[in-house]
Each structure stands twice: as C-alpha cells, then as structure tokens.
C-alpha cells in the first residue's frame with residue numbers, strides 16, 4: 001500500500017513541532033525516521049495512523065486523504081502495552097472481529113510467525129521483555145495492516161534480543177509485505193532494516209536528508225559500506241565530532 005505525506009505539519013498550543021514534512025513510500029518499502037529527541041518523529045507516526053488528526057497538509061494512504069483512524073495501519077510501541085488480565089492468545093485476538101474459533105486459528109498463525117507457539121496461555125507477567133514485544137508484533141500483524149508503524153519498538157530490549165527481533169521483523173515483512181515506517185534513534189538499526197532513512201532535524205523538525213540504502217538483504221551488520229553510511233548520518237546530525245570533554 002502506498003503512503004504519501006505532503007507538507008505535513010503539527011502545531012501544539014501555538015508551538016510548531018514539525019513542518020514541511022513530505023515523503024512517500026512505495027508498497028512494501030521500509031522507511032526509517034531518524035533524528036534527535038524532540039524533532040517530531042512520533043508526532044509524524046501518530047498523524048499517519050490517524051490517532052492524531054489535527055495536523056496540517058495531506059497524508060494519503062492508497063489515495064485516501066481522509067483524516068481518521070486508519071484500520072489499514074498497525075502500530076507497535078516501545079513498550080508492548082499488553083492487557084495484563086489476558087493471556088497471549090487473548091491479547092492477540094483482542095480487537096479482532098468474527099467467530100471465536102476463527103479468530104483463534106488466525107491468532108495462532110501469527111503467534112507461530114513470531115516464534116511463540118506453545119506459549120499461548122501465558123500471561124504478560126510470565127513473559128520476558130522480548131517475548132512480550134513478540135506478542136505486540138503478532139497483535140499488530142494479525143489485523144493484516146498494509147502499513148506498519150513502529151515507534152522505537154526495540155529500544156527497551158537488550159542488544160541480543162534487539163538483533164533477534166530485527167531479524168524477526170524482516171522475516172514477517174518478507175511474508176506479509178507491509179509498508180513499514182520505523183522511528184528509531186539507533187542508526188545501526190535503521191541501516192540494517194531500512195530501504196530509505198529520512199533524517200529529521202531541528203525544532204520544529206524538518207526533513208534534512210533522505211538517504212537511499214541500496215545494500216541488498218540480508219545485510220552484514222557493521223560492513224564497510226554500512227560504516228561509511230553511519231559516518232555520513234552522524235555527520236549530518238552533527239554528532240561525529242570529537243568530544244570536547246577532557247579528562
């Protein structure tokens with residue numbers, strides 16, 4: 001499903017948070033939004049999802065520019081936001097319409113696709129952070145969203161679990177072919193996962209650069225090419241300077 005933002009801006013109580021945001025995503029493309037804290041990344045995701053409709057400009061999802069919650073989008077947050085009184089299966093079926101048995105068959109397919117088969121009847125308190133985030137991914141995917149919006153989905157996880165879930169995301173993306181917009185602070189993550197990385201800067205946040213990552217997947221983490229792109233991104237964020245702190 002295609003996505004297009006044209007001159008999107010958002011002002012909160014007279015203060016502009018983001019402005020002049022224009023970019024498009026082709027069906028199945030993975031777009032990264034990268035930028036320092038407060039430049040408006042989450043604000044843009046909320047506008048795309050329709051959770052926030054008070055933005056300026058146009059957002060078109062497959063040609064539809066209406067400002068409403070889009071059921072063609074799925075959202076994954078930094079924390080899993082599972083319902084503690086429901087088990088894994090019930091968390092994934094929650095919000096689905098239809099007969100109980102059909103919902104459960106569908107949910108089990110997605111629970112399996114995130115590697116949690118056999119854990120359907122565990123409660124959120126019985127899950128590790130990585131398992132809980134896998135449930136959140138299954139819950140977002142079960143509605144077959146054509147656009148998946150991820151807001152720093154792996155930033156609360158340890159380094160190993162983070163890498164596992166990045167690979168899992170690529171696996172499910174290959175299977176379900178959603179268009180993905182990923183907000184992240186992690187340059188390595190953006191370079192590993194994305195087809196394009198959009199760099200936002202300033203307050204109000206604006207697009208500074210739109211970098212195409214042409215490297216074929218699977219990508220080698222930390223390859224020379226990736227290191228060169230990382231340096232380029234750090235420089236464009238003014239973060240590649242020697243520290244001025246002396247010992």
Ligand SMILES: Nc1ncnc2c1ncn2[C@@H]1O[C@H](COP(=O)(O)OP(=O)(O)OP(=O)(O)O)[C@@H](O)[C@H]1O
Pocket residue numbers: 012013017035036037038039040041042043044
């Ligand atoms: N509901 C709101 N009411 C008022 N101001 C808001 C609201 N939501 C966001 N803002 C402001 O908009 C700006 C951008 O916030 P946003 O959360 O989108 O940034 P971000 O780039 O996602 O930040 P971070 O990387 O720290 O999560 C900030 O100055 C923030 O204070």
